[in-house]
Amino acid sequence: MTGDKSSATSQHMDKRRSTFSGKLGYVLAVAGSAVGLGNIWRFPYLAAKYGGGIFLLTYLILMLTFGYALIVSETALGRMTKRSPVGAFQTFGKKMPFKFGGWVNAVIPMLIVPYYSVIGGWVIKYLSEYLRGNTQILARDDYFTGFISDGFGVELWFLAFSLIVVVVLFAGVKHGVERVSKVMMPLLVILAVFVAGYSMTRPGALEGVKYFLIPNFENFSWMTVVAAMGQMFYSLSIAMGILYTYGSYMKKDVDIEKSTTQVEIFDTAIAMLAGLMIIPAVFAFSGGDPDTLQAGPSLMFITIPKVFASMGFGTGAGIMFFLLVLLAALTSAISLAESGVSTFEDQLGIGRHKATILMGVIMILFGSASALGFGVLDFVSVLGMSILDFFDFLTNSLMMPIAALATCLLVTHVAGLNRVIEEVEQSSEFKRKKLYCFFMKYLAPICIVIILLSSIANVFGWITM
Numbered sequence: 001m002t003g004d005k006s007s008a009t010s011q012h013m014d015k016r017r018s019t020f021s022g023k024l025g026y027v028l029a030v031a032g033s034a035v036g037l038g039n040i041w042r043f044p045y046l047a048a049k050y051g052g053g054i055f056l057l058t059y060l061i062l063m064l065t066f067g068y069a070l071i072v073s074e075t076a077l078g079r080m081t082k083r084s085p086v087g088a089f090q091t092f093g094k095k096m097p098f099k100f101g102g103w104v105n106a107v108i109p110m111l112i113v114p115y116y117s118v119i120g121g122w123v124i125k126y127l128s129e130y131l132r133g134n135t136q137i138l139a140r141d142d143y144f145t146g147f148i149s150d151g152f153g154v155e156l157w158f159l160a161f162s163l164i165v166v167v168v169l170f171a172g173v174k175h176g177v178e179r180v181s182k183v184m185m186p187l188l189v190i191l192a193v194f195v196a197g198y199s200m201t202r203p204g205a206l207e208g209v210k211y212f213l214i215p216n217f218e219n220f221s222w223m224t225v226v227a228a229m230g231q232m233f234y235s236l237s238i239a240m241g242i243l244y245t246y247g248s249y250m251k252k253d254v255d256i257e258k259s260t261t262q263v264e265i266f267d268t269a270i271a272m273l274a275g276l277m278i279i280p281a282v283f284a285f286s287g288g289d290p291d292t293l294q295a296g297p298s299l300m301f302i303t304i305p306k307v308f309a310s311m312g313f314g315t316g317a318g319i320m321f322f323l324l325v326l327l328a329a330l331t332s333a334i335s336l337a338e339s340g341v342s343t344f345e346d347q348l349g350i351g352r353h354k355a356t357i358l359m360g361v362i363m364i365l366f367g368s369a370s371a372l373g374f375g376v377l378d379f380v381s382v383l384g385m386s387i388l389d390f391f392d393f394l395t396n397s398l399m400m401p402i403a404a405l406a407t408c409l410l411v412t413h414v415a416g417l418n419r420v421i422e423e424v425e426q427s428s429e430f431k432r433k434k435l436y437c438f439f440m441k442y443l444a445p446i447c448i449v450i451i452l453l454s455s456i457a458n459v460f461g462w463i464t465m
């Protein structure tokens with residue numbers, strides 16, 4: 001690459017922009033950012049909670065339609081305007097709606113990275129326990145609950161994770177991290193295939209495989225759609241300004257349609273592998289216990305240790321697994337934080353160091369609240385949710401739909417579908433052009449209205465998550 005996304009994002013917008021060197025460079029960079037805790041930690045627990053196969057089906061449909069159209073739009077707008085979101089929106093107008101549209105996209109990563117780092121901290125903690133050989137202890141039923149209610153312990157691990165992120169941003173050694181992660185990603189896939197194979201062949205696990213893969217319409221609820229849509233945004237890094245920025249570094253000859261498809265396939269394959277590791281294990285080790293299926297954010301930390309404790313070389317597998325997840329989490333967290341830093345640099349006109357410090361402060365403030373929310377702050381409940389869950393809900397179920405709506409309106413009412421189509425056609429034929437227009441004009445706004453109304457209804461307790 002002639003300066004990959006990491007060096008590129010750190011540059012001011014008006015200097016000569018670096019570009020990804022080619023098609024592979026672009027796909028790898030986007031996939032590196034897309035694959036993270038969203039795939040391995042978040043997807044399986046949502047699938048377990050919101051109906052298994054029916055969640056998966058809803059997710060796949062949304063991804064191939066709505067998600068696809070949004071990725072293409074964001075990337076094309078980024079490449080057309082050569083700006084990250086705030087600038088991209090302002091290219092079309094300086095008034096309030098444009099400012100708002102850009103900012104809502106830009107603020108989301110700043111709100112995600114703090115709580116993302118809390119989960120990153122949990123991963124480091126588990127890695128350190130495996131390194132000390134505590135494989136059996138980690139598999140105990142109450143281990144995880146005990147760990148997170150010790151708020152200060154969680155806080156320390158969270159700070160450790162955040163420190164790595166901030167140091168990497170300061171030192172500007174993102175290339176190094178990304179190079180390592182390009183080697184580690186394939187390893188993660190191999191290990192995941194192996195663990196999924198092991199987990200699926202445990203006695204009783206088949207029920208879990210069925211639960212995850214075969215849609216059962218009885219399990220369907222509106223919240224399945226809401227959760228699947230939020231997850232789709234999260235996992236594919238849509239509706240948070242990231243793809244505008246990446247698009248702006250993309251050369252004119254990269255096929256937007258094809259690279260979108262490749263990123264979607266890769267990202268979904270990893271999420272499904274994680275589902276096949278975790279959900280069958282819930283059935284094998286907890287007999288499909290409804291409480292465990294509903295465990296939410298803690299699911300990965302409850303079932304995966306049981307899998308490792310039951311197998312030979314469990315400690316080695318545990319070390320490998322949590323190390324690889326840690327890397328995937330770090331690269332994603334770095335790209336989230338980097339997006340915040342470059343927004344600050346560009347919009348506040350401050351230097352890189354100051355911008356990094358500002359991002360670090362935001363991470364520590366919001367992240368600490370999330371980390372302590374299960375311990376000393378466990379009396380705090382926002383709309384009936386823990387602080388971490390609240391941040392997750394706020395960004396995924398409320399802000400991202402609004403950001404997506406802003407992008408839709410920008411495309412359909414301001415820039416015009418034709419300009420986006422022209423942009424895509426600069427590099428290749430736009431095969432799914434008609435579908436794209438249909439998705440943007442009708443499907444996307446409908447989906448967004450559904451998700452927003454359901455989220456609001458959920459806040460007021462009319463429906464439950």
Ligand code: PHE
Nearest residue numbers: 034036037038039235237332
């Ligand atoms: N998509 C990442 C994940 O699945 C999260 C992320 C979003 C990372 C946006 C970077 C930018 O974990």
